[in-house]
Amino acid sequence: MLMNKTMKFLAGLTCVLIGATSAHAQSAAEFYKGKTLNLVVSSSAGGGYDVLARTIGRHLPKHIPGLSVVNVRNMPGAGGIVATNFIYNLAPKDGLTIGGVQNNTPFEPLLGTKEAEYDPKKFNWLGSPSFETGLLIAWHTVPVSTVDEARKKEMTVSSSGANSTPSFYARLLNELLALKLKIVVGYPGQNESCIAMERGEVDGYPSIFWSSLSSTRPDWIKTGKVKYIVQYGPENEPGAGKTPNVMDLLTKEDDKTLLKAAIAPLALGRPYIAPPGVPADRVELLQKAMMATFKDPEFLAEAEKLNLGVNVPRSAQESKRIVDEAYATPTAIVDRLRRIANPEGGK
Numbered sequence: 001m002l003m004n005k006t007m008k009f010l011a012g013l014t015c016v017l018i019g020a021t022s023a024h025a026q027s028a029a030e031f032y033k034g035k036t037l038n039l040v041v042s043s044s045a046g047g048g049y050d051v052l053a054r055t056i057g058r059h060l061p062k063h064i065p066g067l068s069v070v071n072v073r074n075m076p077g078a079g080g081i082v083a084t085n086f087i088y089n090l091a092p093k094d095g096l097t098i099g100g101v102q103n104n105t106p107f108e109p110l111l112g113t114k115e116a117e118y119d120p121k122k123f124n125w126l127g128s129p130s131f132e133t134g135l136l137i138a139w140h141t142v143p144v145s146t147v148d149e150a151r152k153k154e155m156t157v158s159s160s161g162a163n164s165t166p167s168f169y170a171r172l173l174n175e176l177l178a179l180k181l182k183i184v185v186g187y188p189g190q191n192e193s194c195i196a197m198e199r200g201e202v203d204g205y206p207s208i209f210w211s212s213l214s215s216t217r218p219d220w221i222k223t224g225k226v227k228y229i230v231q232y233g234p235e236n237e238p239g240a241g242k243t244p245n246v247m248d249l250l251t252k253e254d255d256k257t258l259l260k261a262a263i264a265p266l267a268l269g270r271p272y273i274a275p276p277g278v279p280a281d282r283v284e285l286l287q288k289a290m291m292a293t294f295k296d297p298e299f300l301a302e303a304e305k306l307n308l309g310v311n312v313p314r315s316a317q318e319s320k321r322i323v324d325e326a327y328a329t330p331t332a333i334v335d336r337l338r339r340i341a342n343p344e345g346g347k
Contacts, residue, residue, distance in 0.1 A: 028095070028285040033066030035096060042083035042101040044076040048212065052129070052270060052308050053100040056290075059299040063289040080105040081115050084273075088118035091275045095282030098126060098274045103265035104165060106323050110261075110334065111341045121327060122276040124283045125319040128269035129294045129303070130311045132211060133233035135240060136173060136181075137226040138204035139197045145227050147177060147244060154180040158193035158202040161185050163342055166193070170206035171340045172262050173230070176246060176255055181206060191216070197226070204229070209266075210237045211309020218307070232259070234267035235312075257333050262340075264326040269314055287316040 039057055043049040050072070057070035075083040080102030091097040106123075108116035136157075138144050144155050159166035162185055170181045184202050187193045194217060196202045204226075213221065220226050221239065228243040236245055250256050272290055274283060293299055294313040303310040314322075329337070 028279070028281040029065055031095070031282060032064050032285070034068050035066075036068055037061075037064070037070045038097045039070050039072045040083050040087060040091070040097065040099040041072060041074050042076065042080035042099065042105065043074065045074050048215070048308070049100060049102060049270060050074060051306060052303075052310075055299065055302055055306065055308065056100070056129070056272075056293055058302075059293050059296050060289060062296070063292040064285065078115055079108075081108060081113070084108075085115075085117050087273060087275050088123065093275050093277035095274065095278045095286065098272060098286065100270065100272050103132070103268045103271060106268065106271065107265055107326060110327060110329070110337075112338050119276075120323050121320075124274040124276065124278055124286075125316040125323070126272040126274055126283075126287050126290045127294065127316045128271045128314040128319055130211065130309060131234050131269040131314060132209045132266040133231055133235065133237040133240070134169060134207050134209055134263070134266055135213070135231050135237075135243070136169075136179075136204065136206050136229040137208055137213075138229055139200070140225050140227060141200075142203040142227070144203065144229065147179070147230055147249065150179045150181070150229055151177070152180070154182055155204055156182045156184050156202040157204050157206045158187045158196045159183050159185050159206070160187055160189060160193075162344070166205065166207045168207075168341050169232070169262075171343065172259075173206060173232075173246070175340060176259060177230070177249060209309075210239060211311075214239065215307035215309055232263055232266070234263065254333065257329065258336055261326050261329045261333060261337055264322055267314075267322045268319060271314075271319055291315060 039053055041050050041053045054072050057072050060070050061067040075086060083099060084101050084105040087099040106120040109120060138155065144150050144153055157170050167183050170183050173179050174181050187196055190212065193205050197205060228240045230246055231237055231240050231243045232246040247256060247259055250259065274286060291313060300310065
């Protein structure tokens, strides 16, 4: 009797062990067969990040064998922080939930934003389809065409709020280049800011990205409706011609270090991430699939048709390097960066 019970116990234990071994031995490729991949987007439907995510979602399954579909879910709020918090703290860590987040969110903890409850260095980075180049632009009738003229004449620029991205870059340009940009807040978004320039309510805009300008206002480029005063980003934008880059105008090393940290979001581009704790083989599969998608001729053709501004992909390793370098910025420079980002209370 005892022997029978012992044999049954051992048989049951053997089944459990075999099942566990089989599950453990399951490859990443086998895991994704017939599954749905959830792609969380940190912005509302219809915007640039959303359109890009849905375009990626249509092509990504080709590069993950057996994947059934990519389900895009919008989770806007707090400039992308809501979605980034979710991916870090609440999303399942099985490799079936990834995120497309706004490029400011990985650096919010660096700026001391309390709502950002995540450690960007612990995300699994999947790469980005592009980098961004920012521009200070002026309407073609405004009597400011160069950096030197912007140092001598006050120029009004539109922004949504005192702590918004346009306001941050306007203050950054004032500090680094001694410009006289006067920030006019109250415009809900970039589109309203562009309309304000057309109406003559303001002289310019301090942080339009080339990808956005070319997709939303291509006629401005063709007809010369705006002047490019200065550009900033990891690389010069060929479409902006000989517009000087802020980095090339700086002489102090501390200023260069400050600028490098400030434009880290632009270098990151439009990043894709997975939660920490996802099995390494699934992360590797997702990273390879993302890069394959970014180079997929059919994806690139659709991205060009939609004017998504896809240029040079950033690998997962490059994305992680950009984030790690930003968080290695000396404390004194970080304090200065926080003051520019939040002049009322930053430190």
